Amino acid sequence: MLKFALKNMAIKKVQVILIVLSIVISAGIGVLAFNVSNQVSDGITENAGYYSAIIGPSGSETQLAMNTMYFAEEPLGTIPYSVVSQLQMDQRVRTVIPFAMADSYNGYNVVGTSSELLIEKELKEGQMLDDNSSLQAVIGYNVAKYNDLKVGDVIYTSHSANSAETHTQGITIRGILRETHSSYDNVVFTQIRTLWQMHEHAEEGHEGHSHATVCAILVKTKNDAYAGQIVSEYDDKIVTDEHNETHTLQAIVPMNAVRGVLNDANNTKYIVYVLCAIILIMNIMVISIITLLNMYHSSKEISLMRLIGISMGKINLLYIIQNSIIGLASTVLAFGVSRLCLIFMSDFVSNYGVVLNMGKVYIFELIILLGVFIISVLPTAIWTLAVSKKDSIAD
Amino acid sequence: MIEIKSVTKQFQNETAIDYKDIIFESGKSYMLLGASGCGKSTLLNMIAGIMSPTSGSIIIDGVNMQEKSQKEKDKFRIKSIGYIFQDFKLINDMTVMDNIDILKLEGIDTQNAPKLLSELGILEKKSSKIKHLSGGQKQRVAIARALVKSPEIILADEPTGNLNFAIGEQVIKELVKVSKGKTLIAVTHDERLGIYFDEIIDMNEITSGMKDVISPKEVE
Numbered sequence: 001m002l003k004f005a006l007k008n009m010a011i012k013k014v015q016v017i018l019i020v021l022s023i024v025i026s027a028g029i030g031v032l033a034f035n036v037s038n039q040v041s042d043g044i045t046e047n048a049g050y051y052s053a054i055i056g057p058s059g060s061e062t063q064l065a066m067n068t069m070y071f072a073e074e075p076l077g078t079i080p081y082s083v084v085s086q087l088q089m090d091q092r093v094r095t096v097i098p099f100a101m102a103d104s105y106n107g108y109n110v111v112g113t114s115s116e117l118l119i120e121k122e123l124k125e126g127q128m129l130d131d132n133s134s135l136q137a138v139i140g141y142n143v144a145k146y147n148d149l150k151v152g153d154v155i156y157t158s159h160s161a162n163s164a165e166t167h168t169q170g171i172t173i174r175g176i177l178r179e180t181h182s183s184y185d186n187v188v189f190t191q192i193r194t195l196w197q198m199h200e201h202a203e204e205g206h207e208g209h210s211h212a213t214v215c216a217i218l219v220k221t222k223n224d225a226y227a228g229q230i231v232s233e234y235d236d237k238i239v240t241d242e243h244n245e246t247h248t249l250q251a252i253v254p255m256n257a258v259r260g261v262l263n264d265a266n267n268t269k270y271i272v273y274v275l276c277a278i279i280l281i282m283n284i285m286v287i288s289i290i291t292l293l294n295m296y297h298s299s300k301e302i303s304l305m306r307l308i309g310i311s312m313g314k315i316n317l318l319y320i321i322q323n324s325i326i327g328l329a330s331t332v333l334a335f336g337v338s339r340l341c342l343i344f345m346s347d348f349v350s351n352y353g354v355v356l357n358m359g360k361v362y363i364f365e366l367i368i369l370l371g372v373f374i375i376s377v378l379p380t381a382i383w384t385l386a387v388s389k390k391d392s393i394a395d
Numbered sequence: 396m397i398e399i400k401s402v403t404k405q406f407q408n409e410t411a412i413d414y415k416d417i418i419f420e421s422g423k424s425y426m427l428l429g430a431s432g433c434g435k436s437t438l439l440n441m442i443a444g445i446m447s448p449t450s451g452s453i454i455i456d457g458v459n460m461q462e463k464s465q466k467e468k469d470k471f472r473i474k475s476i477g478y479i480f481q482d483f484k485l486i487n488d489m490t491v492m493d494n495i496d497i498l499k500l501e502g503i504d505t506q507n508a509p510k511l512l513s514e515l516g517i518l519e520k521k522s523s524k525i526k527h528l529s530g531g532q533k534q535r536v537a538i539a540r541a542l543v544k545s546p547e548i549i550l551a552d553e554p555t556g557n558l559n560f561a562i563g564e565q566v567i568k569e570l571v572k573v574s575k576g577k578t579l580i581a582v583t584h585d586e587r588l589g590i591y592f593d594e595i596i597d598m599n600e601i602t603s604g605m606k607d608v609i610s611p612k613e614v615e
Binding site for chain 2: 001004007008011301304305306307308309310311314318
């Protein structure tokens with residue numbers, strides 16, 4: 001039966017290919033959209049939850065979060081380094097990471113920070129940043145790959161991506177990160193004091209950076225309650241630097257900041273779902289029309305089989321097997337195509353620090369695929385049932 | 396033995412055929428002669444269980460087919476009847492062997508097919524698609540498919556209808572040869588082929604009630 005079903009499908013390959021393509025496109029898009037939107041949401045939430053608070057200049061919460069967590073957008077400005085020192089002495093705080101984004105190397109952002117920022121990242125080669133030194137860098141995987149850089153090389157950064165003029169002082173590459181498929185792959189990390197040196201700030205020892213600045217401070221507290229306290233203490237706080245200039249701070253809980261982004265993403269997600277539903281409905285129609293258009297051809301075939309004595313039950317089973325094979329192959333292909341597309345989508349969403357996992361399968365994806373399988377078999381099942389009721393032999 | 400007893404068939408309240416008794420003896424070959432529209436094909440269809448008579452009965456080996464359900468008639472047809480259709484009833488996009496192997500859907504053993512195809516002179520075409528065969532070759536495939544299950548009864552509806560006389564005659568010779576020992580009932584309008592059959596039945600006379608059976612010699 002299976003062999004004959006396959007042979008019968010082979011002689012109708014154009015029809016079969018059309019149906020398979022139609023199902024693969026609709027189911028593939030549906031599954032891909034669902035998977036990506038959920039993995040991005042999960043990934044962003046996970047990243048945002050890593051830090052308890054972010055302190056920076058007043059301005060857009062989202063911009064502060066995006067700049068410090070994903071190295072995207074421009075920094076809001078600067079705040080005095082004294083705030084870092086103050087936080088380091090706070091008993092409620094476990095980790096304080098200074099963050100400054102300035103300069104560029106061949107279009108890649110240069111971030112001044114401490115080794116704590118990279119604590120969970122693995123090195124492909126070399127060593128991690130030495131916080132007590134300067135003019136050293138740990139570079140992301142893509143920076144090394146696309147600039148043919150290795151440990152020990154010296155790079156010269158410029159003030160901006162558009163500037164051809166480079167700093168006179170070079171930075172020696174101390175380490176290269178393993179590929180993370182995230183925004184970390186596209187960044188040059190150096191000690192914060194390297195940036196100050198480059199920008200002719202004083203280098204007077206850790207406690208003495210009274211007029212040194214940072215763009216933001218990433219904070220991990222000992223518990224969530226302390227995070228709330230720190231945020232309320234530092235939000236809208238006014239601090240004065242050595243030059244008696246005042247700076248208004250803002251303190252955010254990263255999770256709250258990205259929630260706004262996620263809400264926007266959710267709205268987009270719903271639009272994608274609606275589009276997928278429309279594509280699915282259109283494809284149900286296409287599959288049904290193709291099936292109906294081939295009804296005449298198959299009716300002749302059924303009548304022929306009936307005349308030579310093949311029972312209606314066997315004929316129904318034959319057509320159900322055929323369409324089950326088509327449905328199964330299409331849904332498996334749709335799943336495979338969606339996984340392949342994840343690879344291409346991965347680079348796109350890596351800007352949000354999210355690594356798409358090809359092996360991640362949501363239950364709803366399986367429900368979508370099951371639904372598509374049922375939809376692909378249903379028209380034939382209904383049709384064969386209708387035809388068997390009008391048996392060409394019965395009189 | 397096949398007994399046709401006072402069979403009538405009506406289509407939309409009009410009597411298309413009205414036969415008196417006919418008996419087909421087992422192991423003999425019969426040629427049904429008659430003008431088109433006299434109900435020759437209808438009679439074959441009724442024997443095969445594809446159609447049911449409006450009245451009368453068809454008794455095969457003592458079993459009244461009218462008492463059987465359509466499912467039972469189907470089973471009987473697939474097992475005991477080899478039907479060669481005028482328009483072959485072959486799937487054009489499939490190969491010769493696939494068209495014969497279609498019977499496997501009902502559990503029919505088709506191992507005998509190469510031998511039959513060889514006897515019919517088309518073994519080398521077994522992997523060819525039907526659409527690439529000539530009319531005579533298609534007819535031989537139809538014969539092979541009808542005979543592969545070694546049926547007791549072989550029904551052939553105008554097996555030479557689409558062929559010229561020379562090829563038609565060859566096909567009939569082969570059909571009679573491979574059907575030896577079986578009951579063969581072939582419908583044709585070409586009297587010249589009568590010499591190959593044991594009996595010739597003129598359906599016009601059966602219908603009008605003039606005669607039951609005429610012999611091949613009479614045709615000559």
